[in-house]
Structures are given as C-alpha cells and as structure tokens.
Amino acid sequence: MKEERKIRVLVAKPGLDGHDRGAKVLVLALREAGMEVIYTGRHLMLEQIVACAIQEDVDVIGLSILSGSHLTLAEALIKQMRDKGLSNTPVVLGGVIPQRDIPKLQEMGVKGVFPNGASLLEVSDFIVRCAHEKHNKESSSKKTSRN
C-alpha cells in the first residue's frame, strides 16, 4: 500500500521585512499538524524562493509579508513561478494585508490570503486542502498522460 506522502510546505519571507514571528509560529503549527515544513529564513529574493520550492519539491508556498509591499512581491513571485513551471503550486499569503487588497491578490493568483487575525487552524486547514488539490491534479494529469 502506497504511503501517503507528507505535505511539504515552504514558508518564506521574501524581500527585506524582518518580522518573522508569524512565519515561525505557522511553521510550528504546521509541523505539529504533521507537515514537513521548510523555513527559508529572512531576506529571500523571489528567485531564491522559487529555486527552494523546486529543490524541496513543496506542495504549497507560504509567504509572510508585513512591510506593506505584498502587491508588488506577490505579483512578481507568481510570474516567476509561472516562468519556472510552478503554476500548479498554490501560494498562500499572510501578514499585514488590507482587506481591499485581497481581491487584487486573488486575481494575481494567490490561493489564500490570511491577514492579521487569521487562526492557525484556518491557515493549516487551507494549506492541507490546497496540497490535496495539487496532489489530485497531479495524479489525474499523470493518469491522463499515461492514457
């Protein structure tokens, strides 16, 4: 019987923002929920995040941005991911995000936005759902390509 592989999540801090409490708290919550979590540390360039996501073969990318530059960074990241063939990898964003920016972020392709006040359970459950969706997509496309 094939063992279900653990969900792998990359938690990343792009750009220069140093506030990592939320990111680290999420890392610990996701680990407690049984996921494999890679934390990038601070000051990552978007290229580095994408490279890490590929190298670590993650199911979900979680971004933590508290400096206010989420729109520019999210847009640029999604584009780079597309260019590197990671369009299927869901991106989840947390941090200091005004409500009015959420539709814009979703339009850009961010799967879930969790501003200040989101619960760990909410985020964790969402990540699990995203990961399962991704797995299902991948296995069904494998089936299709085999046929």
Added chain:
Amino acid sequence: MSKPKPSSQSFRDSGLNIDPLYTPEDVKDIDYYRDLGDPGKYPYTRGLFTEGYNKRPWRTLQYAGYGVSENTNARWKFLLSQGQRGLNLAFDLPTQLGYDSDDPRAFGEVGRTGVAIDTLADMETLYEGINVGEISSSFVINATAPIILGMYITVAEKQGVQMDKLAGTLANDMLKEFTARGNYIFPPEPSTKMVVDIIEYCARYLPRMNAVNIGCHMLHCGATQIQTFALMLAATTVYVQESMKRGLTFDQIMPHITFLTNTTMDFISSVASHRAARRLWAKIAREKFGAEDPRSMMMRMGTGVFTLPLVDKQPLNNIARIAIMALAAALSGTQSMHVASYDESYNIPSEEATRISLMIQHILIHETDICATADPLGGSYAIEALTNQVEEAIKEILLDIEKQGGIVEMTKEGVIQRQLAKQAYEEQQAIETGKKVVIGVNKYRIEEERGKYEVQMLEIDPKVTEKQIARLSKVKASRDNEAVRRCLNGLESAAREGQNLIPYIIPAVKSYCSVGEICEVLRQVYGVYEETGTV
C-alpha cells in the same frame, strides 16, 4: 491564616506569577536605603533623578519617517510645532539593510517603512531648516548605524555645529537583530565589532551621543518581559566587555549606552520589572564592573508601549490600551516615551493617530497628578514584592546564559531564537483557545464589525521610488567618483585590518558614497549572515 492562592494563571506577558494579595509580610526584609534608595540614589530602584518628573517630565518622542526625506522633514516640523522636543527617525528597509534604492532587492520597499537614505544628500534634505545643534536626534538604525552616524556628523559639520554639541541616539544593538528584529547584514561577530566601533568613537569624540540603545524586541518575538530584560542586560555586558578591550573604562562607556524598553498590558508587572531592571543594572555596574561614576550605574531608559496587544478589531479600543501602557511607563520612571498609535497594526501611523498618541502623553503630564511625586507606586506591597521577584528571576536567567556559553554563542546557535519561537507559538495558541483574553478578538467580539469601521491608512506615494532613484542617479553623476573610489578602497583596507571603521566611513559619506556602495565593500570583507536552525 494562609494566603489566598492565585486562580488558574491566565497567560501573561510578564512571566510573573502574581499573588492575589501582598502584605507587609512579603516586604518585611526590604531595607529602604539598601534595596530601594531615594530616587536619584543608588540602587536607583525608585528612579534616576531626585526630583522625579516634578521639574521636568519624560521627553515625548514620537517615531516618524516615511517616503523621501522631504516628507519626513515636513512631519518633523509638524511634531516640533506640536511640542515634541526631539526627533526620532525611522528608515526604510533598504537603508537598514544596506541596499540603495535602485538595487533590485529594494524593489517595493523604498520609503515604505521609513525614510529612504541613499547618500548624504538625503540626510541634508532631512535636516533642511532644522538646526542639528539644537535638537537631539534618535535614529532607529542598526546594521548601517556607522553610515548614518557618519552622515549625522557631516551634516552637523556643514551646519557649523561643534561635535561636543551633537546629541542623539543610535539604536545600534545588533544582538537583538539576530534574536528578534531581523535587520542584520553581516554575521554576529563583525556586527558586534561595528557596534563597538561606534561606542568607541562616541566615547572619544561625541560626548552627547548615545552609541547604543539596547533593544527589547525579544518581547515581540515571544520572550516574557523578564527574559527580555535578562537578554538586554546580557547584551549590554557583551558590548561593555568588548569596549573595555579597546582601552575604555566602564565609566567612559556607560554614559553612551541607553535602554529601550516596553511596558505591556501587565501593568503592575511592567512597573515592577522596570524598577527591578534598573536596580539590578546599578548593582551589576558597581559590583561586577567597579563603576564609580553614578552615571554609569544609571539605566537610562526610553520606553515604548508594547504593540502586540494592539489589534485590528474595534481598533479604537487601542487608544485605551496605549493610554494604560503609557501610564505604566510613566510610573516606571522612564526618561522618554514613544506611544504607538492606535492604527499600528495596519500601517505607518496616520497624522491623526500620531497626534492622539502625543496628546496622551501631554494629558498624562498636564492633566493628571502623576508627575507631582517621584515613584508614586513605591512602597506598595505588591510592587516591592514583585520588584524583588523580577530581580531574582532576571539574575537566574543571566546565570543560565553564562552556563550556556554566553549570549553571542547562544545567538549563533539559534538557541534563543528557537525558544522564543516556541513561546510565541504557545501564546498564539493561548489567544486562539481564549486562555489569553484579547477584547474584541476572543471576547466581546462584534461579528458585524467587518467593513463597518475602516481605519484610515497612510498612503505612500507610489512615485517615491522613482523620485529617490532619480535623486540617487543625480548625486552619483555629479560627485567626484575618483574620491569615491579612494574612500571605498580605504574603507576596505581598514575593515580587513580590523580598524575602527568610523574614521573611514566619514570621508566616504562626505564624498557621497552611497549606503549600498559602502555596505557592498563590507559584505566582501565580512560576508553576509544567513540564519539556520532558528525554528
């Protein structure tokens, strides 16, 4: 009759277990002159100055800075007109992390979390129409503090201000960047070396300049207030010991070190903790370091209110929170206060929110009677018992830090960071389960609130980056680039030889070398720090 026991302890920031009742029994071993002293007398438990706030209240010092230097200049002039007596400057992340505004890494960050400073030209604009010799400037800058200091000195020189008049504070506490705040560039050892370069330069040439403002940011990352004070004192000890290796005496060093603290919603504990830390530092200064000058034993503090309790649900409640914490700061005997704004969890504070925070301080000073007497809570059974308890708890942690190899080692190995992350996680769970009550969030929520109340956010001009890059290009085109090369080469040699960098940064800054150019040289010499194993 036995003492009432505390009810199941609710989650507290302080790290303290508070008894429901304190009586003379709890303070019977206190000797007033040995353990408390009058305000202004060793061990300074009751405050640093004999007259307390009677003659002169704490300094109001609201943090401000955004966009390009003209915007900050305008905000400063507004605050000065509203009664503020000093300037407190925030910098954008590229400036804090050693990148110019045109660097790809600065993308999306220019002028966002504070003012963008690329070259001396920006600093000159910042102080346009403001006499550097008449006002004290506090710079919230760490990894690039040497550069900002160099610029401050140069602006002063150009204004004809003598170096013995130049007053200000640099944050410049790199150890807390690694354990908490996160705005480091180089690894811990060269970073600490640069902290000490500044201490040495100030001790020798800038009598009115505070070289380091020991930071409490660990509190924001999961540490209790007791742990925070312990880490602060441990960091102070490292900087002092390294400075003494350069031939400075303790009494030459300490007048240049100040402390940035926070009061929390644990009102009683905050007051007790501040008094305890002040007393313990005085004892360490005298007993461990042989301080003779009273100034070296005096833990001069600037205090901010803890911002984590400020929530985005029913945000006007935050005005009550900040007033409560500001009162705690006043009753702790701090020397200056920055009160965070009620819209803090959204953005850089709006003008109205900043004004309200400043007015809270004025209300405390002018409308209440708390300044009429020094250390009004002194002598309270609870306050004195808790002050003792906090002192013992801090001492225990300091001993533990020593046993584990010292704060620098523990920082390099990630021990402190991992512990803080674990505690932050526990606190988050406590909030989500309701064990830690946060009004509006997990108690007395207003479900129909969403969309009903829109906090006004400060809008950053999107053309800021364009303006700043254009200015930088102009400066680079019109400066003497040969002088720039010479200065950068000189700086590199000095860094490789282990010399104090400040005398090499000043000429570099004068020839309009950029922050990015200077830091790139230093990155080549020292390398960059990449955190691992911190969670």
